[in-house]
Amino acid sequence: MAETAPYGTWTSPISAADVAAAGGGAQWLDVVGDAVWWAEARPAEGGRLTLVRAGQDGAEEMLPPPWNARNRVHEYGGRPWLVIGRTLYFTHWDDQRVYGRDLDSGEVVPVTPEPHVTQGVRYGDLRPGPDGAVWAVRETSTGPRRTDVRRDLVSITGREVVPLAATHHFLTAPQLSPDGRLAAWLGWEHPHMPWDATELCVAEVRPGGFGPHRVLAGGPGVSVCQVEWAGDGTLLALMDPDGWWNLHRIGLDGTAAALVPGERELGGPLWKIGSNWFVPLGDGRHAVLDSGRLAVLDENSGTVTPVAEHLTSWAATLARHGTGVAGIAAGPRHESAVVHVDLGSGAVTELTPPARPLPPAEYLPVPQERMFPGPDGVEIPAYVYPPANPGFTGPEGERPPYLVHVHGGPTGRVSGDLALDFAYFTSRGIGIVAVNYGGSVGYGRAYRERLREQWGVVDVRDCAAVAEALAAEGAADPARLAIRGGSAGGYTSAASMTSVTTYRAATIKYPILDLAEWTGDGGETHDFESQYVLGLVGPLPETRERYVERSPLRHAARLAGPVLLLQGLDDQICPPEQADRFVAALTGSGIPHAYLTFEGEQHGFRRAETMIAALEAELSFYGQVFGFATPGVPKLELRS
Template identity: 30%
Template sequence: MNDRAHTLSAGNWPSWVAPSLVAGKTTSLSELRTAGNWIFWLENRPEEKGRGVVVGRSPDGIIHDLTPVETDVGSRVHEYGGGAWDVRLNGETPSIAFSDRRKGGLWYVEDGQLDCWCPAGNMPENRYADITFDPVGASVFCVQESHSIGKAEAAIIHVNSAGQKTVLVHGADFYAAPRPSPDGHFLTWFSWDDPEMPWTATRLDVAVLQRATMELGVPHQLGGQTPCSIIEPRWADSATLYATSDISGCWAPIRFQWIGGEWTATMLPDARAEIGLPHWVFSQRTMTPLPDGCLLALGIRHGLNHVLRFDGHIWEELLLGAPVNVPERLADGRLAWIDAPSEAPPAIAVGLPETGFERFRESVILPPGITGEDIAAPQPLTFPTTNGVEAHALFYPPSRSSSSLRPDEKPPLVVMAHGGPTGRANPGFAFKVQWWTSRGFAVLDVNYRGSTGFGRAYREALDGEWGVADVEDCLAGVRAVVERDLVDPSRCVIRGSSAGGLTVLAALAQSDLFAAGTSLYGVTDLRALAAETHKFEARYLDRLIGPYPQDEAVYLERSPVTQAQSISVPVLFLHGGADNVVPLAQAQAMCTKLEHSELHVYPEEGHGFRTSSSIEDSLTRELAFYRKVLDLS
């Protein structure tokens, strides 16, 4: 804080985080890939209604949009998508195979020429994800999700440039990560069946691909028979395959080698970090095999990301910015990644630990004069909660170089309950945090029991306890920062999206710590969710709550809609009219039961807000709501 800071009450600080900055000018960067000395990534652009564009930087440093303006790269497999594209080089010309979110179908583009390999179809409607080029020929492997009457059916398929499909694997409820070995001899993938989720128990298989008939040999199950989550297969060479498995208690790399006609497995030494992410979306990467036999990994310790390298004997930490994905190698040996430090917007980065790195293509350009004093950085907190265990959170103090609170004032607190609930509070720069801290609020982003990044036992601590343990941890987190004299206990609010919305409403019903709450497309009726939600999450609640309808009484007890009479503070509901994950009816039913509530619907939005107008309106509406409730005039 500098000597020129103006003393102003919380909620009245002149913020540098304008709604238009967040909504209309912030591009989402994801799914970084490399080929040769090209760097590729996916951009979602709010000013283009969230349109997905594959972008590449060529070796000469020039940045190119590589998918045509009439396309929208994305997938609706599992509703959450991911892995909707892959790229390879023909000489120095990128070729891209991709799924179109709006038109559907499987498409191919090279040098500006667009070709439809597979139309979406109508009955059944086919969706595609986890697209991977075949190293042999002009074709791809991918996951196909077919929607007709009844439950969606999944398969792994091979598609050539003529649009000819070959179903390679089917029968399981879900498939992911079809990955051919570099020589095209093997294909690996993982799968799971209801009622499991990909973070509870999966099966990793590998099989020989008979090229003459395009059929797979007998699959060999890697990883053994003990139930565990084994995900993210990645080839180092045609006889060495890595995956990450939580058989040891947290996600950690395991290596499989084809030796003497058999696959042998070796767990790598403990990296003292969790290396793996919950498979909500396709094509997440936390490991990169290197040509020298080393392995790069993205590890999570105490809620923070670390880059690690295994040299065949020991792990070492690399000082390499703040990647959100594991760095990928270029042909010249440099590494590229999406860099998301707490003090700057995400950007593409390229470089090496020993020589430093360059950041470019920032997701947003900050206003002139903004420094580190204007940006709140996360402070990891651990605090006691119920049953003698500890929970975790990231605390952000209010931050603005030109403003300070009155000497006798403590900041109001915005508590955040992340979605999932199998997910985590991300420590990277986020406007959802800076929006509040730049206005004089403190933020507590809670990694309640059930969050990832802390091992399997912590993740499973929410089993049977959703709506209980997560709420207890949010309340314990508030008490912890109050006891440390960091916030004003009379001015605490809580917000959460999707599964976090249930935590918000349950916390309001079960405590008097909060003056208000906001549910963004949040769950309010667990029975309706069990009956109406999409295939991917249809049995998710079996573990979090209990099997339905056998445990219907528990579903009723935990549903915020049946706890509505216990909520006396104002609640704001923000929901998409086209939400297929948590239907709008959930918010409508809850809103009618509350005396002090407001519901605003964004008719064309789904589960999460993508357009700039919706993002801007939701932020300003929520701020006005808290200013009124907390009397921040």
């Protein structure tokens, strides 16, 4: 029989260490020969990114310590590895150079020069070029500011790096046509982000570089997020001229046709160059991600058919493998794993068996996918994770506290799959609702452009509307609502606490807090996003007052309640300067707060010890604010 105990105090088998152990996972998957390879994060090794191959006897590590296959291109990184013949090429985090590892001898040698400044030259999105060459995007620091960056396309052969082209400020690596005559790539310019406007370029491959390029597709108001060569010399591209990322076939004369037109989102935001949402299967069939779910698009029948529907969230890293597709997928009852789906039988095989058993299913909340009425008449998608613990029930008449989770981006989304960090809270009696507020992807361009010049308004209103609806229907305690998020989610959390009275508290992770300084002029962010806010808030200097009014740092005295800030000290995307100033403004204010910083952490936490400390601090914080005991975790010190 379940024990009656206050929400938040329930005993749970899910520890912060369990969550940290699950915080690694696979990424950057591809098929080499007949084997599936992927990169894999190791939180217990300082967040190192290794490379793994699925062998006959299970997973085999292909990149031993101390090698770390990450790069800083756009700060979010691009595809970091490639196998050509018997050589594994990879970018190494410490110096950002490209290295080659001989798969027979194991010897590792650098193949790009040592930069004059550590990490001053960076490579990403490694692709095969002609005659064994590696094609890549090269990013070169040209001055002291974070925005002093130049990019070009290069060919790496032996230890020689040869420039190929530099058509745009931002680029993806070129892809070689089947006949070896042409190269295709994507490019875009400030102030656009890649989901705003990109151009699909093609040029002739010539000795020593490329010929003049032609733009075949894209441009103002059109985003191309992935391009691949088809066997007949045409191009396949995901783009959104009709407001939805659909798969198009593009001729070399620039003619384009959607293969299966419709209001469906088959692409996504190009945060990391080298991402892929579709892969050709042959005979007019293509594996695609339909709002993050695997499907097969058949251009002959004009259909898009779901596959492996229990896996509701797939990473944008699909690869054809035999008679099926390999990828990285998760679901409400499945942790993220490398899987193979046989498209003939429908059989799903996990290539990465879990390193540890999942907690019993009854401790894992099954998210409820819901639509909530929005303040401007637009429905707001959200996933509700109610408290779940078979050993406990709340006291009669008591309603649980709820956390509103705000995803980052803000051009991003949540997918409703299994998240052990959510289960850490829900198994203790704290509900969570994850909101796809206006600006989120997966619902077409019109929905994501609800946030254009409205950041700090639409996102705040949408999240508050969902929280207040849960309270009004009796699911959540209106006096114990909190908001949490990182990066752009940290901004929305802080902006909510300084502009609405819906929440009692907020956890703000590696946030943006001063909009005017988070620009190229302000110097407190990196080049890739240095003009992102011009579309999200407004052009400068015309709308400068808007930047002041919507910056939480300028209104710290208006905080509706206590805040917990968590910050990596090596973060180049949302550097610690803003969090430092925010906390300084709170000193002596009488508002309870805590500020935890972590050496060696960049944007998002990768180290197991950081994940554990951050999660336990967050639980202690809610316990103190909402008035329930949190035994088993260190007490967080709150200052005023």
